[in-house]
Amino acid sequence: xKHHELTYRMxxxxxxxxxxxxxxxSMEDVLRYVVDLTLRQNGKSLVAPCLDSQNRxxxxxxxxxxxxxxxxxxxxxxxxxIHTALTHADWAIAETGTLVLNSASEDLRIAxxxxxxxxxxxxxxxxxxxxxxxxxxxxETMKSPPGYMSFITGASRTADxxxxxxxxxxxxxxxxxxxxxxxPS
Amino acid sequence: MIQTAQDMKTYRDRxxxxxxxxxxxxxxxxxxxxxxxxxxxxxxxxDLETLKDQIATGKDQALTQLELLFNRxxxxxxxxxxxxxLARTAREANEIIAKIGRxxxxxxxxKSKSMTAEETHLNDHLEAEGFNVTETDxxxxxxxxxxxxxxxxxxxxxxLSRQQVGTLFGDVTQTPVDLEDIDRMVKVAxxxxxxxxxxxxxxISGANLAIAETGTLGIISNExxxxxxxxxxxxxxxxxxxxxxxxxxSAALRIIQVLPKNATGQALTxxxxxxxxxVECGASDSGKKILHIVFLDNGRLDLAKDPVFSEALRCIRCxxxxxxxxxxxxxxxxxxxxxxxxxxxxILTYFYHGKDNARAIVRNCxxxxxxxxVCPVNIDxxxxxxxxxxxxxxDEGTRPAKxxxxxxxxxxxxxFHSLLKMASTLQKPLVQKEAGxxxxxxxxxxxxxxxxTLPALAKKSFRDQWPKIRPQIQNPKYRVALFxxxxxxxxxxxxxxxxxxxxxxxxxxxxYPMGQSCCGLPAMMMAExxxxxxxxxxxxxxxxxxxxxxxxxxxxxxGSHLKxxxxxxxADTSEVTEKLRCLQDKLIDFSSFMVNVLKAxxxxxxxxxxxxxxxxxCHLCRGLGVTREPRELLQTAGLDxxxxxxxxxxxxxxxxxxxxxxxxxxxxxxxxxxxxxxxGAEVLVTDCPGCVLQLRGGMxxxxxxxxxxxxxxxxxxxxxxx
Ligand code: SF4
Ligand code: SF4
Numbered sequence: 001x002k003h004h005e006l007t008y009r010m011x012x013x014x015x016x017x018x019x020x021x022x023x024x025x026s027m028e029d030v031l032r033y034v035v036d037l038t039l040r041q042n043g044k045s046l047v048a049p050c051l052d053s054q055n056r057x058x059x060x061x062x063x064x065x066x067x068x069x070x071x072x073x074x075x076x077x078x079x080x081x082i083h084t085a086l087t088h089a090d091w092a093i094a095e096t097g098t099l100v101l102n103s104a105s106e107d108l109r110i111a112x113x114x115x116x117x118x119x120x121x122x123x124x125x126x127x128x129x130x131x132x133x134x135x136x137x138x139x140e141t142m143k144s145p146p147g148y149m150s151f152i153t154g155a156s157r158t159a160d161x162x163x164x165x166x167x168x169x170x171x172x173x174x175x176x177x178x179x180x181x182x183x184p185s
Numbered sequence: 186m187i188q189t190a191q192d193m194k195t196y197r198d199r200x201x202x203x204x205x206x207x208x209x210x211x212x213x214x215x216x217x218x219x220x221x222x223x224x225x226x227x228x229x230x231x232d233l234e235t236l237k238d239q240i241a242t243g244k245d246q247a248l249t250q251l252e253l254l255f256n257r258x259x260x261x262x263x264x265x266x267x268x269x270x271l272a273r274t275a276r277e278a279n280e281i282i283a284k285i286g287r288x289x290x291x292x293x294x295x296k297s298k299s300m301t302a303e304e305t306h307l308n309d310h311l312e313a314e315g316f317n318v319t320e321t322d323x324x325x326x327x328x329x330x331x332x333x334x335x336x337x338x339x340x341x342x343x344x345l346s347r348q349q350v351g352t353l354f355g356d357v358t359q360t361p362v363d364l365e366d367i368d369r370m371v372k373v374a375x376x377x378x379x380x381x382x383x384x385x386x387x388x389i390s391g392a393n394l395a396i397a398e399t400g401t402l403g404i405i406s407n408e409x410x411x412x413x414x415x416x417x418x419x420x421x422x423x424x425x426x427x428x429x430x431x432x433x434x435s436a437a438l439r440i441i442q443v444l445p446k447n448a449t450g451q452a453l454t455x456x457x458x459x460x461x462x463x464v465e466c467g468a469s470d471s472g473k474k475i476l477h478i479v480f481l482d483n484g485r486l487d488l489a490k491d492p493v494f495s496e497a498l499r500c501i502r503c504x505x506x507x508x509x510x511x512x513x514x515x516x517x518x519x520x521x522x523x524x525x526x527x528x529x530x531x532i533l534t535y536f537y538h539g540k541d542n543a544r545a546i547v548r549n550c551x552x553x554x555x556x557x558x559v560c561p562v563n564i565d566x567x568x569x570x571x572x573x574x575x576x577x578x579x580d581e582g583t584r585p586a587k588x589x590x591x592x593x594x595x596x597x598x599x600x601f602h603s604l605l606k607m608a609s610t611l612q613k614p615l616v617q618k619e620a621g622x623x624x625x626x627x628x629x630x631x632x633x634x635x636x637x638t639l640p641a642l643a644k645k646s647f648r649d650q651w652p653k654i655r656p657q658i659q660n661p662k663y664r665v666a667l668f669x670x671x672x673x674x675x676x677x678x679x680x681x682x683x684x685x686x687x688x689x690x691x692x693x694x695x696x697y698p699m700g701q702s703c704c705g706l707p708a709m710m711m712a713e714x715x716x717x718x719x720x721x722x723x724x725x726x727x728x729x730x731x732x733x734x735x736x737x738x739x740x741x742x743x744g745s746h747l748k749x750x751x752x753x754x755x756a757d758t759s760e761v762t763e764k765l766r767c768l769q770d771k772l773i774d775f776s777s778f779m780v781n782v783l784k785a786x787x788x789x790x791x792x793x794x795x796x797x798x799x800x801x802x803c804h805l806c807r808g809l810g811v812t813r814e815p816r817e818l819l820q821t822a823g824l825d826x827x828x829x830x831x832x833x834x835x836x837x838x839x840x841x842x843x844x845x846x847x848x849x850x851x852x853x854x855x856x857x858x859x860x861x862x863x864x865g866a867e868v869l870v871t872d873c874p875g876c877v878l879q880l881r882g883g884m885x886x887x888x889x890x891x892x893x894x895x896x897x898x899x900x901x902x903x904x905x906x907x
Contacts, residue, residue: 017455076467079383079417096453106465109416113409131438138459139434142399145265146462146473148416153453156409158371160324160340162347163216166371169323170378171409171455 006094006127007179013097017154018167019175023124027055030121030178034086035062037176041117043083045069049107050087059086075110085115085172089122089152091137092177095130098153099177102141109148113171120152121178187334189523189534189542196545197846203516204848208346213514214856216343218831220508223450224559233561236443241563243436244499248489254397254430255480261400265462267476269400271427275305275537278481282307282389282422283314285477289420291316291386295378297404297411298322299391300338300502301426301481303524304537307389319381321410323374330357336518338526339448339504344517378410388414392425393501394440395480398433401461402478405444407454415460419469422477423460427485428498440501447561448503484536493572497532499562506556506566511835512549515852521549528556528566535573540580547574549846551839551853552710554807568753575712591708592716598702598723602648605675609642634844636851637882640676647678651697656685661694663734663782668724668772670743671703672874680739680874683901684775690904691783700727704743709750710840718754725751725761730768737778739897741873742840744774745808774805775897776815776872785821790903792823797899798866798891799826800857800880801833802873815872815896822900827864831857836871838879854883861891872896 011021024030038046046068048059063070071078087108089099099120103109112118128134141147156171167173190196203209247254259269272278286294294316296302308329311318320329324341328334330353335341342350351364354373363369390411394403402423404411415421431437445451466474489495507513507527522530523542531550535543547570556566578584594601647669665688673681681697688695705720724747728736738744748769755761779785797819806812812833819826837843837853857880861869869880869891881893 013452016452074467080379098453104464106416106467109412113412113416131442132435135434135438139399142396142401142434142459142461145261145400146464147265147401147459148461148464149459150412151453151457152455153457154455156407157455158323158408159449160322160327160342160408161345161350161367161370162212163219163340163343164347164367166368169371169375169408169410170321170382170413 003124003127006129007124007181009094010092010097010127010179013094014154014177015097017097019097019154019177021177021179024121024178024180026180028058030086030180031055031059031062033176033178034084034119035059035066035068037117037119038068038084039066041083043068043116045071045078045081045083046086047071047075047078047082047084047111047115048086049073049075049105049111073107075107079110079114082111082115084117084119085111086119086121087111089120090126091134092122092127093129093131093134093151094127096153098151100134101150101152103148103150104146112150112152115172117174117176118172119176119178121180123180123182125182127179187523190545191541193545193548199520200516200846201848203520204852206517209344209517210515210852212343212346213517217508217514220450224447224505227446227450227452236439237561237563240439240443240561241499243431243439244562245496247431247436248428248495248498251427251430251486251489254432255427257397258395258400258430261398262462262478263400265400266473267400267462267478270477270479271482272479273482275481275483278305278424278479278483279307279310281479282424283311283316285420285422286311286314286316286387289386289475291420293317293319293381293385294387294389295319295321295381295385295414295418296325296389297391297406297414298325298341299389299424300335300525301391301424302389303335304483305424305481307424319378319385321378321381321414323371323408326374326378327353334519334524336526337504337507338502344519382413382417385418387420387422388418389422389424390414392423392429393444394431394437395425395429395478396434396437397430399461401459403437403441404458404460405441405454406456406458409456412456412458415458417468419466420475420477422479424479424481426481428489428500443561444501444503447505447559488536494532494536494569496564497529497536497569499564500529501562503561505559505561509555509559511553511555511837511853512551512849515849521546528570529564532566532569532573535577540577543573544577547577549849551803551835551837551842553803553835553839555803555835558807571709571712575714578712588711588713591711592713595703595705595708595716596719598700601702605642605646609644609646609675612641633847633851636847636854636886637879638885639882640878642675643678645678647674647681648697648699650678654682654685655697656689656695658689658692658694662692664694664696664732665735665737665778666696666698666728666733668701668704668728668736668738668743668747669697670738670740670874672878673739677874677877677895680877680895680897683895683897684737684739686901687779687897687904690907693783696733698727698729702727704746706742706746706750707840709746710842714754717750721751721754722758722761725755725764725768728768730764730771733771735773735778735782736768736771737773737775739775739872739874739895741774741802741805741808742875744772745804747772748809774809774811774814774872776818777811779900780814780818780821785818787821787823789905790821790823790900791905793903794823794825795868796825796827796864796866797868797870798829798861798864799832800836800861800869800871800876802871802876803835805872806833818896818900819870822903824899824903827866829864829866830860836876836879838875840875843879850879854879858883858887858889862889866891868899869893870896870899
């Protein structure tokens with residue numbers, strides 16, 4: 001499958017499970033997106049545990065300009081006050097609209113579990129057709145433990161009361177996926 | 186505390202109470218209908234049969250080497266910083282976990298969903314030891330607050346209404362909750378449970394998979410509570426049944442591909458988590474998670490070696506066998522299981538929770554095969570259920586009197602047939618003349634049986650009519666033998682007479698081998714395997730397949746028993762293997778014979794377009810896998826076939842089942858007949874004389890204008906004269 005087909009499929013399947021999917025062109029787009037989203041949701045705080053230092057500085061500047069608190073690791077100190085978590089995803093699986101995050105880092109886990117809104121960006125080239133296409137890479141990671149690998153498909157959900165679907169039980173209430181198109185030019 | 190009925194009287198009382206719960210029935214019915222649609226959709230474009238075979242074969246291989254897989258898992262996981270335990274019994278598992286708690290100074294525990302922990306009654310044990318335990322899966326939390334067991338393996342609180350949950354939450358939070366607003370209730374749970382996560386010292390999870398090659402746990406969940414449970418507290422204990430061991434990641438991925446789709450029709454759960462070893466954890470002094478993995482044997486290693494029952498360990502706990510079970514749909518999980526629910530529950534209860542808890546529930550199976558056809562790992566659930574029943578009868582050393590009588594009579598064909606003849610005379614005062622039904626049921630039947638009329642035995646059985654009516658065909662196209670079965674022979678000979686008419690018209694020489702007897706399925710249903718085997722041998726003697734081109738059955742149950750049941754019963758009788766194979770190759774159901782062999786054509790029939798509905802007998806559509814031919818035949822025979830909701834759901838007959846559990850049978854039948862009446866059909870057609878008996882009795886009782894007929898009858902009625 002061509003990249004744009006995989007991107008299309010990924011978007012379609014992720015939207016079926018209530019994820020919000022957007023295509024972006026640069027890291028700056030990503031950073032602006034989380035800040036805007038947090039403001040729109042009346043959030044007060046933001047974490048970005050796996051961001052490189054250069055982008056983190058940019059994000060921190062955006063945050064202070066927007067009046068948002070940028071929370072620093074270790075995130076165990078902020079378990080109850082994370083509004084938005086920005087992370088990358090290592091891979092995505094188009095067949096089911098799934099993000100795959102190597103979550104060995106505790107900060108990454110806390111960010112993706114205890115935030116109200118999770119925003120993940122993924123390079124389009126890292127979208128794979130199905131889980132089988134991922135298995136070699138998964139095995140590789142599992143063979144260098146310890147490890148905590150997460151497949152995330154949509155927001156946290158339940159149908160435990162009368163089988164009525166309700167979103168946002170224990171995990172994030174919304175999931176945003178930013179697919180980054182690498183620009184060949 | 187779970188209290189499962191241990192005798193039939195208590196069990197019948199429970200069933201009656203469950204049947205009064207109209208909310209439950211409605212909820213389960215809606216779920217069953219929605220489930221079928223979403224499951225089909227989820228599997229679109231996937232070669233499910235191949236996938237099922239792969240998973241089942243993989244599981245079977247794993248089961249022969251559980252100890253090896255365990256050792257590999259242990260080595261890998263311990264190298265990655267985990268401690269791996271093996272608990273021989275449920276009690277041992279609970280004690281190991283309590284000890285881990287004590288050794289680590291734990292006071293409060295959060296738990297994510299684990300059927301294995303339900304199996305060991307872990308919460309009771311931990312609470313008695315003074316730990317504070319909070320279930321965090323929404324459904325589990327609800328039933329924990331209500332002090333109940335789960336009523337479904339995947340949706341533990343499916344038996345409760347939003348109002349019940351809302352009221353409960355209102356009591357717990359001391360704040361009134363809008364009784365209609367499910368979203369709000371979910372948010373209440375989120376808010377109430379968050380502090381428990383934050384305060385917990387220990388998290389207990391189950392695992393759906395244990396991958397031996399890397400020592401990895403695989404956990405499938407939707408709510409996100411399993412992730413929090415395995416992340417926030419400094420100690421993580423996973424309690425895992427040994428049967429969850431798989432050799433490698435590809436085996437795990439195959440199961441993950443199927444499980445959520447088969448469970449609820451969801452393509453994939455929100456979260457799939459793979460944990461390998463002790464990951465970083467800021468709450469623990471060492472900066473590493475204290476990870477203990479407790480594997481539970483509790484009979485699994487023995488079970489894995491059992492030639493018959495080991496296949497029960499293939500179960501991946503998707504719960505689908507409950508979703509499609511007509512009995513589950515009427516009485517719910519608390520009445521159809523102990524800890525494990527539904528078809529697989531009827532089996533596992535015996536092995537994990539003892540014969541006392543299994544004794545009554547194991548009888549509550551119609552043998553409709555719906556569970557078997559939906560099971561993603563091809564477990565022959567109805568067969569194993571009967572086998573468990575047989576084991577219990579053996580353990581207890583006493584058989585119900587009716588079993589002894591049935592066995593004695595059935596083994597001796599002459600006795601059996603003369604008793605039936607005698608009964609036909611004796612019943613005369615009870616028979617309502619024109620209708621051919623029993624006017625009064627003999628007093629041994631109680632009021633509960635009045636949901637349908639029972640047919641009278643025919644004045645003259647088919648076998649007694651046969652010598653006089655046997656047609657002699659010149660240069661026949663085919664020679665076929667009819668395997669009649671008891672109902673056709675003694676209750677509904679008119680169905681066989683219709684066949685005679687049709688076959689004559691199509692130039693087929695029919696025979697009725699007189700040495701044939703009951704197929705033996707009723708004996709199997711009562712777990713009398715020896716008797717079933719004896720009659721199988723008699724029938725094989727009576728029906729010499731070499732003499733016929735085909736052996737036709739009018740009864741789908743006989744047909745599927747001859748096909749599948751006999752292979753199993755006579756597996757060790759090598760001198761008949763060849764003959765049996767030959768008979769099975771020639772065995773064909775009526776509709777397939779008409780459509781595929783005789784190539785019945787519309788011009789042979791009056792095209793009167795009578796509107797008919799169709800009931801697809803369990804043993805035809807699932808037992809013999811025949812679904813297209815009967816529907817095609819109806820249309821060929823000039824009838825207007827009106828599709829009906831749930832055509833392939835059991836009619837509730839199940840042979841002796843309807844006598845043992847009349848209230849459930851009545852309820853299943855009621856729904857079936859409602860669906861049929863909604864089609865506006867004049868005639869309800871089916872191709873199993875047992876179903877005819879049940880359906881006709883039910884229609885008769887409700888004074889419906891819908892006639893019920895065997896497909897051979899309606900087809901013969903429309904046959905044009907040559
Ligand atoms: S055979 Fe039918 S009645 Fe028996 S457990 Fe399976 S689905 Fe339920
Ligand atoms: S027996 Fe089969 S259908 Fe039932 S829960 Fe287990 S895997 Fe699912």
